[in-house]
Amino acid sequence: MSKARKVLVIGGGAAGNAVTILLRRAGITVDLVEAKDDWNATAGSGITLQGNALRVLRELGVWEQVEASGFGFGSVGITAPDGTVLHAHDDLRTGGDDLPATVGMQRPRLQQILIDAVRAGGATVRVGTTAEILDQDADGVSVRLSDGTEHRYDLVVAADGLGSRTRAAIGITDKPEPTGMAIWRIAAPRPAGVTRTDLAYGGPAYIAGYCPTSETTLYAYVVEANRDRASIPPESYADEMRRLASSYGGHWPEITEHITDPAKVNYTWFDRLLVEGSWHRGRVVLVGDAAHCCPPTLAQGAALSLEDAWVLAQMLTGTDDWDDALFQAYYERRITRVRPVVEASVQIGQWQLDGVRDADVPGLMGRTMTMLRELP
Template sequence: MTAVRTIGIVGAGAAGLTLAIYLADAGFNVEVLEKADGPSTLGSGITLQGNALRIFRDLGLWQQLEQKGFAFNELGLRAPDPEATVLAVLPDVRTGGEDLPATLGIPRAELTDIVRRRAVEAGVKIHFGASVTDVFQDTDSVTVRAASGATFTFELLVGADGHNSTVRSLIGVVDRPLRTGMGAWRAFVPRPSEVTRTDLIYGGPAYIAGYCPTGEDTMYAYLVERAQERDAHDGPRIMAELARAYGGPWQEIAESIREDTPINYTQFTAHIVEGPWHRGRVVLTGDAAHNCPPTIAQGAAMAVEDSAVLADELIRADSFDESLLLRYRQRREARIRTVVEASVQLGQWMLDGHKDADVPGLMHRVAHTVAVPV
């Protein structure tokens, strides 16, 4: 006898769908409510480190991810000089174990498509165009109302709807993401042949110039600057100008940015919901409960790890009470705090101009923390 049988998940991103797969495989009745009208094809690329790959391998998805993405085991550091001189090539920590690569770059749409198809195969029902407007609960159930007027009733509701979570607001959690002072331009562009790993340049007109290969012919490039109000319509021109200030592959990247190239600009934010991550029979997971700047590329990994831990607690429990959801948060809190605080600290060092900051030590501490399986 399990604690609950019917579970609703708000949000069809990687965190929500990962949780849905774990639960559906275990025999739960799972429905996902997604506000978008259909599967998203938007976004550039995403960096998945080994601890995220370990979760996806557990779900039988590694081979598909490997085929659609680009795996590598090194991190390059380049100088902000006209040649983008390679200063060092460092072996990356294989946080998922030695039988998985350290890092996989993959287009976001490909990742979501692979995970969504697996969820549907497991029996998960996905409702697109289901924008949640109200949540009501009693001692035994949770009822969700969508903007269309449709209602859904579950024994447990999970808010996996991102850092601007509607569910979080509806259940009265007041914690919100705060801007950290940095912003980033991102572009999804053709991959120059010499780009076979992530290379980072610290300095120049941006704090960080970096890229990640995502397939045989694709990659995403990013430039991190002090946060400011930017006109997205002017994005291709601004990003191309910034890119031209760097050498090496950046010259080819700059040339590939056209007027119609989709460019994304976001300001970095961070938060951790303090206290319980639930109210009654509604619980938060992934970016709805915590988020961090992408400075150490652990945001997606933390979200899917949440899903694995919450699923484990639900599958093992034979009754439902508050202690189940408290255990879930307790298992995640220290690890999440380490990652979020380190991600913010790395950015703050750059904003403050700390040239002697112990960046290698910070990165080493995080890598060895997340290398321990959840």
């Protein structure tokens, strides 16, 4: 690439941060705007990063910090509701044999690592700021920021999440749809015996699980059918999660003792989104949750978003021709990988909602994760 370029990235989550880091490394001028005043006001308590996510984080130059901050492990256990371990199996190393199969992390810690890398890369960052697309032509996009300034960019990358205002503004009408499930999450101290993810199926919830996130912490979660959020006052969140979790054995009684503060409990519906046809309109292109979202049944949401950023940055820095053909090629390269993951993630949840007892969950998971070992 020989031309001087200027890019606006809308959204400072995983995908937006990753594409900013990579484009700045290539010498491209990048402005990043984040709507939240607190850039690290990260919802949720923990995150499960599988190998293909770690592979991108290594490309971003932050793997050593992630490794030091998280908890790596290589297996998953299946338990009965009383805590009896029924089966344990090794996780596939989707990022290659030189990376762990899985790293659990506290979400705010991962976000801070990426924020620091963005700032170190020299991008111009504006927090508490939104962006409005004014118009565009074959050469670029005119944008007005909420601080009243107007700017011209060669490209706008919309990384503004599941409820992306930019997606709607450029005429893409796809919207997220609930799958019928919801999840309660909390961060808690890690019992010494928790050294991997364990999942209990059955009991009062569909799934009760936990993932170690450091030497001293974990995040725990309980999945149930979604409920009208208006019927669950936030001050009852701890009581509701504790009620569900108290029916599980093994390490759960020790974890449940810490489900006391409703402000530390996160309640979220599972959603599905997959934008078809293309992920761009002119010089505005979608990445991450703005283009696709799936339930965390395969723990691939962040990984797919990071992969989007990596692939898009590779393609942008490999040519001077930022045109429809390039952005369509980006979509076609990503959709063949993203669609099977979204569909499998939704299917696993639907089998549970439908009470299907003989579903081949291990087979579907194995096929999907094997695909993800290939480079995106």
